[in-house]
Amino acid sequence: MSASLEKGVNALKQQVDSSVAAFFSSCVHCGMCADTCLFQTETGNPASTPIAKAEPLRRVWKSEYTLLGRIGKMFGLSKKVDEKLLTEWETMVYDNCTLCGRCSMVCPVGNDIALMIRKTREGMAAAGHAPEGLIGATNRSIKIGSPMGVKLPALLAQIRHLEEDTGLKVPVDVEGAEYMLLLSSMEIMNFPEFMEAIARIFDKAGATWTISSEAFEATNSGIQIGVSDLAAELVQRVVDAAEKLKVKTVISPECGHAYMAIRWDGPNLVGKAFSFKVRHILEVLDTFREEGRLKLKDKISEKVTYHDPCQISRRGGVIDQPRRLIDLFADDFVEMPDAGKMNWCCGAGGGVSSNERADEVRLQVFKRKKAQLEEVQPDAIISACSNCRIHIEDGLEEYGMDIPLMSLTETLAEHLADD
Amino acid sequence: MASHSDKEKTLGDVLRSHGVSRRSFMKYCATTASMMAMSPAMIPMIAEALENAKKPSVIWLSFQECTGCTESLTRAGASTVENLIFDSISLDYHHTLQAASGHRAEEAKEEAMHENHGKYLLVVDGSIPMDNPGYSTIAGISNYDMLMEAAEGAAAIIAVGTCATYGGLPKASPNPTGAVSVSDLIKDKPIINVPGCPPIPVVITGVLTHFLTFGALPELDDLGRPKAFYGQSIHDRCYRRPFYDKGLFAETFDDEGAKAGWCLYKLGCRGPTTYNACATTKWNNGTSFPIESGHPCLGCSEPEFWDGGGFYKALSIPTADVGETVLYTAAGAAAAGVALGALNRATKGSANKAHEKVTLEDLEK
């Protein structure tokens, strides 16, 4: 066994806990998870069956943690995790799964399959079987501080532009601010309107906030590629900055996996409960709404729908907030079928968008979102994840559909009362 | 007992001399035909065969038995045609029934065996002790030797009763005499098993009738029993079956269910696994059978019925004492489980220890 394979198998061994053992013990191969996964429904590829993607982890569980498996291993009967398996499985685990967790909601025996695949990635990555694109993104995140290679001067330049254009103030490194905002690189480079919207809303709501020059990046490639060690390093940067600035709450921006990384995985990765709170921007805005700190001047008349980013709604627990917020500025709101915790993934989360090898399949599986959209025929789509946003725009273009996609935060900011 | 001079007479002659009317004779033939599942067209054939049959020589050997089988046959009821048929064979040797005793009796047997060599019917009741021949002897001859000698010249052997057919009570655990059945010892003669403790009389005469009519044994099942009588289970023909199907069971011998005549399954009835004609032919001139008297079937005509667990335990209940086993097993398994759980923790612990920080270089491989 090569050193890297050994490292991978060891990582898989580390991933097995009582939940994983209960999950694998319960699977009856009914195949229902396949029907919940857009990578299967839209491609018909049986290898895309969610539970099948966790095969490397299953083999380790079986041979290392079960009585029968141990006996089988003694007689050389157990199925081994080898280079061939990992090579074969790499595309299934990374290119054909967004960790959206829809399968976890349906599995009749209750397996959290997305968790099992997420854990499988730990072994794949440690064994050197992660896709090039994700390795690059992780590399840039660790070395530069952003998966897209965005450096602090670029952020500061964007802030300067913004402040000049709008007269709004974007506080940087302000100690004692209530909120510390994290941003995804995409928001910095592609959607600077987001920062503007935050500045506007927080100004109107009278909340103090800041951006840290030492940890402004929200995304966490370590989570996507499945390397807890590196993910922890990225989370630690945020923790250090938040503690240094003594903020009460860290805000995760409109980015799905970033929320998962900092809100739910973060404390577990660094092995310590946070001294501050972590909230998604929609949660913060909803609190403002509840406290009457959001005053809107008008409503839009278009028929709008909301795309639930998987890691924010199904895997994150922020489901009702966006709907209450949309109610503030939209009269004609329609839900897509399966909306909410059963929503279909756009097809590019969980690192798929950073993995060029998956470009074809992610557009292929977009047909699911397309079908959902066709059913409700909205004038505009609202979402709260830059990654979903870019991919949905990509998909709409691919299939010749012309529906504008708006950020919830940005749209809200546009309709704030002037006073 | 038939007298010596009767030997040349046909069965028809004997029956007539006993005053059996043609009518009741034909009725017997019809009953036999229907019991043995033969077509009505066969009735005249049976009648004719019986009419003209020469009285066959029958030698009856009794080994380790209780004479219950003989009692069953001879005291089945009033003077029936069955009894007469039984009367009209030439029963040349039968301990209990023959008048002769001592040397005389043995000589009669020798003579019959000699005279009818290859033609006589051998009836056996009782099991044969194999541990020590001294356990059961007749005229100083061991049961085994007597059986083997008599079997040699027999046309066929009828094993009567559960002891002769399956070893019966003598063979019950721990089988102190090493009892075996007739079919355990004899492999080269046609054997017909008529099990029951005791067997139903009409079954014996039915088999005899068949032999007399066709000169051959009736169709047998894989336990050597005539299918005509042992083809259906007690349960299948039980008049209480509808209660079983409805789920109505007597729980005790004196509850409302018992009084209402509900199914006796819960009281241990062996009806479902017992193949016999009790439920149709009944006993004591067709008066009733055990279940009709409110007692579950014991399964007396099945092999090893004595050792089949308590008679009053329902058939679906395991005979083993599982309760205690489960207790010990659970305790042992809990210990083994903790050990295996600890092993799992150790495996994971060493995996955690073996963990080296995954670096960017690792990703590139």
Place this chain on the structure above:
Amino acid sequence: MNEIALLEWVRGTGFQIATVVLVAGVIIRIFEILMLGRKKNLAEAKGSEFSSGMRTIVSRSVPESDSFKRSAFTIVAGYIFHIGLFVTIFLFAPHILLISELTGLGWPALPTPIVDAVAVLSIIALLAILVHRFNNKILRYLTTPGDLFIWFVTIAPLITGYIAFHRIGMSGPMLLAVHILSVELLMVVLPFSKLTHVFTIFMARWYNGAISGYRGVQS
């Protein structure tokens, strides 16, 4: 060995062996799984692990609507044979007697013709499931020889029970012996195969509900 002796063996020694393996197997598997433990979640909770887990144990039995449309056959056939197994195992008079003898617990039985009909339905459902397994591309991909063996182990007691009840082909004691033997096979195999889901399903569903519930989503 004659059939009555075989019947005695399966009711005695055989049943004892099967019970020992079943009880020991289940206990061992439970320890094996639970002793692995789970790290304490350090993230600030948004919901209760315990109650969400308990709720998922129940709620996961009700299929989600889109999933029902897409997996209708699996769900319907699955429901039929699971209910069928429940009815035939737990509501058939002779079986209740067995259970009450072993545990002291008893309850009323269903009339046998109803149990009989349910058994037939379950057998049909299981046969259809096998056909589906071979005809469906995904299931063909997932299916291992082990799945087929477990299918056999599951349907065998139903079929042998059905023919024992109706006495088809063999004599009563033989049929009963074969039926009990098939159940004993099931008991022996259960703790060491995917049939463990009969008890691990409660753990798996609880973990699923707990993981999700902690984040404020009822799964």
